[in-house]
Amino acid sequence: MARTTSTAKAPGKPRTAGAPPARPGAAKPGTAKPGTAKPGAAKPRRGKNSGSAVITLTVIAITVLALTALPLCILLVTGLLPTGVAVLVDRHRRRYLARTVGAMNLAGVIPGALRMWEAGITFTSLQQIVGSPYSWLIMYGAAGMGWVLYFCVPPVVAMVIEVRDDETKRRLENRSKLLIEEWGEEVTGKPR
Amino acid sequence: MADQQAEAVAGGKPPIRLGERFEIYPDRPLAELRSPNAAGFVAIDRDRPTASVFGLVCDADLPPRHEVMQALHGMRAEALLTPYEWGVIDWPATARRHFSIIFERPTGGRLVQSLTQTIAPKHEDELIHHVLPPLVASLRDLFAAGLTHRAIRPTNLFWRDAAHRTLAFGECVSAPPAALQPIAYETIESGMAMPAGRGNGTSSEDLYALGATIVFLLFGRSPTAAVSDEQLLAEKIGRGSYYALLAGQRLNGAIVEALRGLLTDDPRERWNVQDLEMWLEGRRLSPKQPALIKRAQRPFEFAGHAFYTARGVGYAFSRDPASAVRTLKAQDFEIWMQRSLCDDERSKTLTAALAEGHDTGLTGHDERMVARVCIALDPAAPIRYKGFSAAIDGFGAALVCAFRGRGSVQQIAEAMGGRLPQFWFSVQAGLKPELVPILKSFERLRLHLEDRRPGFGIERIVYEMNPKQHCLSPVIEADYVIEAGDVLAALERASEKRTGDDFQIDRHLAAFIAARYRNAGQDWYDALNSADPAHRVLGALYLLTRLQGFKGPSSVPALAQRLGRQLPLVIDRYHNRERRARLKAELPKVVAKGNLGDLLSFVDNAAERVRDLQGFHQAVRDYAMIDRELELLRREVPRRPERAAELGQRYAATTASFLAWLIALSVIVLMG
Numbered sequence: 088m089a090r091t092t093s094t095a096k097a098p099g100k101p102r103t104a105g106a107p108p109a110r111p112g113a114a115k116p117g118t119a120k121p122g123t124a125k126p127g128a129a130k131p132r133r134g135k136n137s138g139s140a141v142i143t144l145t146v147i148a149i150t151v152l153a154l155t156a157l158p159l160c161i162l163l164v165t166g167l168l169p170t171g172v173a174v175l176v177d178r179h180r181r182r183y184l185a186r187t188v189g190a191m192n193l194a195g196v197i198p199g200a201l202r203m204w205e206a207g208i209t210f211t212s213l214q215q216i217v218g219s220p221y222s223w224l225i226m227y228g229a230a231g232m233g234w235v236l237y238f239c240v241p242p243v244v245a246m247v248i249e250v251r252d253d254e255t256k257r258r259l260e261n262r263s264k265l266l267i268e269e270w271g272e273e274v275t276g277k278p279r
Numbered sequence: 280m281a282d283q284q285a286e287a288v289a290g291g292k293p294p295i296r297l298g299e300r301f302e303i304y305p306d307r308p309l310a311e312l313r314s315p316n317a318a319g320f321v322a323i324d325r326d327r328p329t330a331s332v333f334g335l336v337c338d339a340d341l342p343p344r345h346e347v348m349q350a351l352h353g354m355r356a357e358a359l360l361t362p363y364e365w366g367v368i369d370w371p372a373t374a375r376r377h378f379s380i381i382f383e384r385p386t387g388g389r390l391v392q393s394l395t396q397t398i399a400p401k402h403e404d405e406l407i408h409h410v411l412p413p414l415v416a417s418l419r420d421l422f423a424a425g426l427t428h429r430a431i432r433p434t435n436l437f438w439r440d441a442a443h444r445t446l447a448f449g450e451c452v453s454a455p456p457a458a459l460q461p462i463a464y465e466t467i468e469s470g471m472a473m474p475a476g477r478g479n480g481t482s483s484e485d486l487y488a489l490g491a492t493i494v495f496l497l498f499g500r501s502p503t504a505a506v507s508d509e510q511l512l513a514e515k516i517g518r519g520s521y522y523a524l525l526a527g528q529r530l531n532g533a534i535v536e537a538l539r540g541l542l543t544d545d546p547r548e549r550w551n552v553q554d555l556e557m558w559l560e561g562r563r564l565s566p567k568q569p570a571l572i573k574r575a576q577r578p579f580e581f582a583g584h585a586f587y588t589a590r591g592v593g594y595a596f597s598r599d600p601a602s603a604v605r606t607l608k609a610q611d612f613e614i615w616m617q618r619s620l621c622d623d624e625r626s627k628t629l630t631a632a633l634a635e636g637h638d639t640g641l642t643g644h645d646e647r648m649v650a651r652v653c654i655a656l657d658p659a660a661p662i663r664y665k666g667f668s669a670a671i672d673g674f675g676a677a678l679v680c681a682f683r684g685r686g687s688v689q690q691i692a693e694a695m696g697g698r699l700p701q702f703w704f705s706v707q708a709g710l711k712p713e714l715v716p717i718l719k720s721f722e723r724l725r726l727h728l729e730d731r732r733p734g735f736g737i738e739r740i741v742y743e744m745n746p747k748q749h750c751l752s753p754v755i756e757a758d759y760v761i762e763a764g765d766v767l768a769a770l771e772r773a774s775e776k777r778t779g780d781d782f783q784i785d786r787h788l789a790a791f792i793a794a795r796y797r798n799a800g801q802d803w804y805d806a807l808n809s810a811d812p813a814h815r816v817l818g819a820l821y822l823l824t825r826l827q828g829f830k831g832p833s834s835v836p837a838l839a840q841r842l843g844r845q846l847p848l849v850i851d852r853y854h855n856r857e858r859r860a861r862l863k864a865e866l867p868k869v870v871a872k873g874n875l876g877d878l879l880s881f882v883d884n885a886a887e888r889v890r891d892l893q894g895f896h897q898a899v900r901d902y903a904m905i906d907r908e909l910e911l912l913r914r915e916v917p918r919r920p921e922r923a924a925e926l927g928q929r930y931a932a933t934t935a936s937f938l939a940w941l942i943a944l945s946v947i948v949l950m951g
Contacts, residue, residue, distance in 0.1 A: 181928075183928035186936065194946075195942075197947075198950070229942070236934055241924045244926045245920060248926070256909060266905075270856065271856060273854060274898045276899060
């Protein structure tokens with residue numbers, strides 16, 4: 088589900104950090120000339136290959152894990168299902184949802200995985216873990232916390248930004264008022 | 280004015296001091312010694328109490344002849360009243376200051392009080408042996424000093440002795456040259472000029488006046504007393520002065536020769552003082568016949584009269600410029616000039632007069648054309664434009680009199696602006712060396728005239744042409760200020776009486792200072808001309824400060840008070856409101872001191888001005904930056920939810936990562 092486009096990097100042009108994503112198909116492969124790329128016109132973006140590589144590596148890792156430690160693999164795959172859903176629904180180029188839910192989900196899976204590691208990586212220990220509702224509560228509850236964080240923090244930040252902007256505006260307006268009081272309307276550069 | 284002074288007397292008034300030496304008694308008028316423009320009063324010489332002197336208190340409307348006064352001061356002429364002392368005095372009767380002159384008092388009194396008065400006719404021998412020799416000797420001394428009397432008439436002759444044997448010329452310095460002369464005692468050229476514009480003239484005019492005075496003495500009366508000035512002038516032009524002044528009377532004897540020589544109308548043929556002295560010594564010449572004037576074969580008809588001479592036509596044109604314009608626009612006159620008058624020289628100058636048009640587009644073009652034609656027809660005559668008429672060296676006094684209500688300032692300005700004096704010079708057959716500086720000064724003064732700023736214009740010309748003219752500004756006119764150094768003290772006195780009015784430098788005051796105090800610089804001309812009242816006040820303050828530095832007085836509190844009321848405008852030129860408030864609060868204290876220099880540096884301090892300007896520019900930059908930031912904030916408002924979401928999601932991800940690491944580490948530690 089990685090949203091990648093074909094690489095259209097201009098040679099020698101490093102990728103601009105934080106640059107907005109280009110529209111799909113904005114730059115066709117091979118049309119960008121060296122040194123002629125305009126800022127914002129065809130920005131270098133994360134390539135489709137890197138996303139594919141992650142998926143490929145994940146599939147390989149899961150396959151290797153399934154072949155070597157199938158119970159642990161089953162625990163991790165089932166435990167990290169919320170992360171998989173988050174990855175699927177996250178359309179943001181920086182994948183904040185996936186990163187938030189994934190980090191919390193992973194933190195919830197670690198206790199189960201460690202218990203299995205201590206008890207031995209067997210289907211019996213798997214059965215004990217998956218049979219416990221607490222395990223599911225911890226794994227999915229942590230993921231839920233991630234979802235909560237993802238949805239709750241932005242409004243708080245919005246509120247903080249608004250308060251901060253209002254404060255800045257008030258401070259600037261006070262300062263300009265003081266300047267007018269001290270130097271008169273002429274300081275505005277507008278005719279009186 | 281002279282009557283007013285003489286009548287406004289009351290008993291027991293203290294004498295008025297003139298200089299260190301003389302005292303004038305305002306309650307002891309001398310009616311027999313008064314001049315038409317000056318009242319006579321008893322005076323005493325404190326150094327020589329027995330000396331008989333009297334004082335003339337002059338009318339402020341006619342400028343005295345300062346340069347002649349100065350020259351006569353050292354002269355001891357036998358038959359001429361010379362001034363001992365002069366200066367400006369306070370005169371309580373008129374509540375103003377007047378120019379006053381002290382003379383030696385003639386013992387025998389005035390010959391006649393008016394030209395209608397009759398006396399016993401003088402015999403030719405008495406004139407030749409007793410009366411004329413001292414008079415002529417005095418004239419010789421006067422002419423040798425490069426001066427002219429220009430006030431020789433029977434009413435200005437005095438008996439030097441009680442026995443009435445010796446006559447002396449009266450004073451000639453209290454009024455402009457010939458300003459008080461009747462037409463009978465002036466040459467045709469000088470008689471055509473307005474009284475104040477007759478100019479210094481030459482010795483020839485004085486000798487003509489002496490000739491006319493001799494006629495009076497011979498007859499014991501004026502034969503032309505009943506003839507009007509206009510008629511007498513027309514008679515002189517038409518028949519010649521000799522016949523006009525005798526008015527049909529006949530004279531016999533040797534004196535006829537002298538009279539013909541003195542009264543001839545051609546200045547080149549008129550007797551000079553040597554001729555007269557030789558004649559008095561007994562050398563008799565054959566009587567001169569009047570020179571023949573070039574006459575036309577047929578007359579030129581204008582305004583119902585027939586004219587045969589160019590001078591006659593010129594005089595008629597100058598009397599009726601509107602009709603003259605119509606005549607000149609027709610061809611008849613040029614044809615008459617060429618075919619009847621047959622004067623090639625006149626025809627040539629007439630063509631130049633008609634062709635010249637420096638002032639095309641200005642008002643009065645036709646009138647100036649008539650004036651040029653009059654000059655071309657009669658180059659020796661004064662410059663005549665509309666109602667104005669003055670000799671080339673009479674413009675200065677005429678202008679003063681015009682400003683005092685005796686003539687039109689506008690007409691003089693138009694005549695000078697239209698380059699009529701320059702045209703007059705161009706038609707003179709031989710330019711006399713003494714006239715060259717006058718020509719140059721007219722060129723220079725025209726530039727002043729065209730400059731409309733205060734300090735220039737026609738007012739400046741008054742003071743440039745009359746170096747000793749007192750300031751005619753209504754504010755200080757009554758103070759009779761002659762020197763720039765006295766202006767400030769006069770302004771202070773005026774301010775003490777007019778504390779409620781705002782102070783302004785009027786055009787006369789500006790022109791007077793510009794002409795008399797050239798070290799005042801030139802930067803204030805533009806300031807006074809500014810439309811910004813603050814700039815004008817500051818310009819005035821700069822000028823007055825320089826005057827205070829020049830000759831004081833060191834404190835002028837009343838003037839400072841009047842200026843101080845306008846200075847908030849200057850303080851408002853500072854941008855900083857706090858500075859303004861502080862300066863306005865402290866202003867009354869500085870004003871009270873009356874030192875204009877302190878006042879100037881207080882309201883217009885250069886360092887403060889620079890600091891204020893720098894601060895203001897910084898404030899403008901700061902304000903612009905704040906404005907930009909506010910604009911940025913306003914533009915950010917629609918994007919704020921998007922930005923908040925992006926930032927919030929990032930914070931959520933970061934927080935989640937941090938918590939995950941914390942939980943993982945805790946679990947590992949707890950389970951390990």
